[in-house]
Amino acid sequence: MSEHPTAALDDVVHQRHRLGILTIADEAGKVEFGYLKSTLGLTAGNLSRHIAVLEEAGLLVVEKGYEGKRPRTWVSITAAGRTALAEEMSALRALLDRHGKRG
Amino acid sequence: MSEHPTAALDDVVHQRHRLGILTIADEAGKVEFGYLKSTLGLTAGNLSRHIAVLEEAGLLVVEKGYEGKRPRTWVSITAAGRTALAEEMSALRALLDRHGKRG
Numbered sequence: 255m256s257e258h259p260t261a262a263l264d265d266v267v268h269q270r271h272r273l274g275i276l277t278i279a280d281e282a283g284k285v286e287f288g289y290l291k292s293t294l295g296l297t298a299g300n301l302s303r304h305i306a307v308l309e310e311a312g313l314l315v316v317e318k319g320y321e322g323k324r325p326r327t328w329v330s331i332t333a334a335g336r337t338a339l340a341e342e343m344s345a346l347r348a349l350l351d352r353h354g355k356r357g
Numbered sequence: 358m359s360e361h362p363t364a365a366l367d368d369v370v371h372q373r374h375r376l377g378i379l380t381i382a383d384e385a386g387k388v389e390f391g392y393l394k395s396t397l398g399l400t401a402g403n404l405s406r407h408i409a410v411l412e413e414a415g416l417l418v419v420e421k422g423y424e425g426k427r428p429r430t431w432v433s434i435t436a437a438g439r440t441a442l443a444e445e446m447s448a449l450r451a452l453l454d455r456h457g458k459r460g
Contacts, residue, residue, distance in 0.1 A: 258396050260377035268373050274363035277456055293361050343456055346449050353380055353446055 259348040266311045267342045271296060271304045276339045279314060279331040287327040305329060313338055362452040369414045370445045374399060374407045379442045382417060382434040390430040408432060416441050 267276060274294045279285050291301050308314040313335035317328045331339070370379060377397045382388050394404050411417040416438035420431045434442070 258377050258381070258398075260373045260380070261398055263373040263376075265373065268371075270363045270366040270368065270371050273366075273452070274361050277363070277452060278361070280456070295361075295364055339456075343453060347453060349376070349380060350446060350450060350453065353383070353442075 259345050259352060262345040262348075263342060264338065266307060267313070267338050269304070271300065272308055273342065275301075275304055275308060275329070276313065276331065276335060276342075279329055280336060280339055284317075284328050284330040287329065290329065308335070311338075362448050362455060365448040365451075366445060367441065369410060370416070370441050372407070374403065375411055376445065378404075378407055378411060378432070379416065379434065379438060379445075382432055383439060383442050387420075387431050387433040390432065393432065411438070414441075 267273060271294060275290060278290060278293060287298075287301065287305075290296070290305075291298060294301070296304075305314060305316060309316055311334075313332055315330050315332055317330065319326055319328070370376060374397060378393060381393060381396060390401075390404065390408075393399070393408075394401060397404070399407075408417060408419060412419055414437075416435055418433050418435055420433065422429055422431070
């Protein structure tokens with residue numbers, strides 16, 4: 255496999271909206287759908303699609319419930335999600351270090 | 358627009374293979390197709406598609422010529438390409454800083 259830092263990036267994690275979802279879920283542990291939607295400036299449909307990709311990959315779990323009478327969806331990062339995010343971050347750090355050193 | 362660092366990322370630049378092409382072209386100024394292909398571990402078809410997207414966006418210029426009798430293709434980053442890459446890098450740096458600060 256190529257040693258360039260970008261070769262270590264995983265499209266499931268690296269896609270910018272999914273990267274946003276994972277970093278917020280990693281910070282918050284558990285985060286509500288509406289908060290993600292407004293913070294990332296996504297449509298509900300677009301956000302749902304990206305959450306489904308991350309859930310399918312085992313990086314997030316989705317919980318449905320109610321806040322009073324209002325249906326709510328929460329998203330939590332899994333251990334695999336934290337690991338995948340940490341790998342993405344270290345590849346991005348290597349890329350930034352390399353970019354910083356150029357002449 | 359959302360203030361989350363990932364909202365400032367541009368898919369044309371952020372896609373991992375295109376990010377690899379831009380960072381190498383930024384380091385080298387002008388880089389040969391074969392070198393990009395082997396360094397990034399891409400197929401010729403895949404690399405050509407990503408180069409076309411970057412050229413279309415005005416971030417790269419493509420030059421065709423010969424080395425001796427052998428046809429060669431070179432790729433150079435444009436000023437717009439350097440600016441776009443710098444914006445990507447500062448968004449990634451903000452993301453890493455934020456990720457580093459979480460509890």
